[in-house]
Amino acid sequence: MQFPYMPSPKKIVFGYDPDEFEEFVKEWVPALEQGYERVERQGGTGDHGIDVAAYRSTQGLEGPWDNFQCKRYKSALNWSTAASEIRKMFAGVVLGHFTRPIQYVFVAPAFARPLRDALAKPEQTRVKFLAELASTGDEVITRLTTDQRQKVTELAEQTDFSMFSPVDMDQMLEQHKSTPYWVMRFSDDERERPAIMTPPDEHDAEEARYVQQLVEVYAERWKSEANTLQLIAQHPTAGKHLRRQREAFYSAESLRRFARDAYPEGHFNAVMDDVCTIAVEVCDKRFELGWDRLQGVLEAAGGAALTQTVLTRFVRPLDRIGVCHHLANDDRVTWCEEGGAA
Known part of the structure; x- marks a missing residue:
């Protein structure tokens, strides 16, 4: 007997378009159990580099928050693209669009090895980022005033680059299983029901x-x-x-x-x-x-x-x-x- 081929959850996610990938990330973030007040998808034109924002307080982007930057490309996410997004984030802070996030998580189906290496060495990566920042032709920086560009540089110098990190897709999928959305996206054959509760001696x-x-x-x-x-x-x-x-x-x-x-x-x-x-x-x-x-x-x-x-x-x-x-x-x-x- 032959059964129809069922792609793995990872393969399904790899096939998502950018919008669907952001929705998947928005579903996954609450599973991190960080006690977020709200998780909000902001991707689109004028998002200032925020795809999915997780607010740690009721102050939203004016208080502590985490940014989940979604990158769904055919090829692995590389340093050049990641650095451009980091520059956009610093510019957004200087322009008053939001406070600097506590964590900045890159979410992608695959990461190029040089980017993984860079994110694993935050101090070296800050030095590299600042060197590139001084000569970048990125419009998000060049359209700033001289004073604003100086503030971006100062903010980057004061930032601990360990705030930037990648997330492993296998880990994401395992955590997504704990959400109500898993069954809506993937086969649920492996889910098991927990043990039956035993009645307490005293009536509740x-x-x-x-x-x-x-x-x-x-x-x-x-x-x-x-x-x-x-x-x-x-x-x-x-x-x-x-x-x-x-x-x-x-x-x-x-x-x-x-x-x-x-x-x-x-x-x-x-x-x-x-x-x-x-x-x-x-x-x-x-x-x-x-x-x-x-x-x-x-x-x-x-x-x-x-x-x-x-x-x-x-x-x-x-x-x-x-x-x-x-x-x-x-x-x-x-x-x-x-x-x-x-």
Whole structure:
């Protein structure tokens, strides 16, 4: 059996045009976990040498910030192009367009060896840059006034060139996996769901409502033998049943958190909505006890058809039961009719 060829993520990125490459970088930057206030794409005419800006404060370009300079060329990024961008950055600072960034990161699919060597030797590179600056014919410098050119030189002399660095594409892709955008761009076959959460011994406040609904179910069926959590824990059937339902609730909760961290918003809610569609129809049927209604919904949830999304393949039978309790937690379903519990 033959399968269609699937290019690697790296090959896909290498095929991006400049605009799409900048969008990819904008998605990746938050994965650096620097606590940025905002990440903004500014590439285009009049960008003053900023492609993707990551702000470390609410002051934006007037406060501390990092610049991610995106260079998507057919050939590897070389020193000549990088030096031109650095000159543009210094000129932008002198002209008051922004403060000097804390970090200036060159982002490119490939770097020429001389550029990598230069960025690895910041002091030597500053000397080289200043020598070239004195004789450059770059319009971004030549159109400045004499005073402004002097200020550019002074700023470069005062700058620690270790602020300039390249980023490795393999590292970028690995970090991009932690963003919700990964699945929208690349094959997701290698993603694994984390281990299922274990219910804490003490009931959490966030599970109060569905547990309350279960207490009502037990009280309705077993009366005073199981109408409090303490009595339920001692009851031969209700106690074991409650433990299983809590395990299911936390299984679904672990799925919810996995979906929140790994995928765009809405995937877990799609599972909730699919199960709810079936659950409310079953709930509307006539049942003698809330216990019977609960069992009917849990059974129906096990066979509910789920909308096919990237999350569907991770949904387990225990999650479906847990989703029912998430619905009960939100009062989207109710097990006992009003006044049914003793």
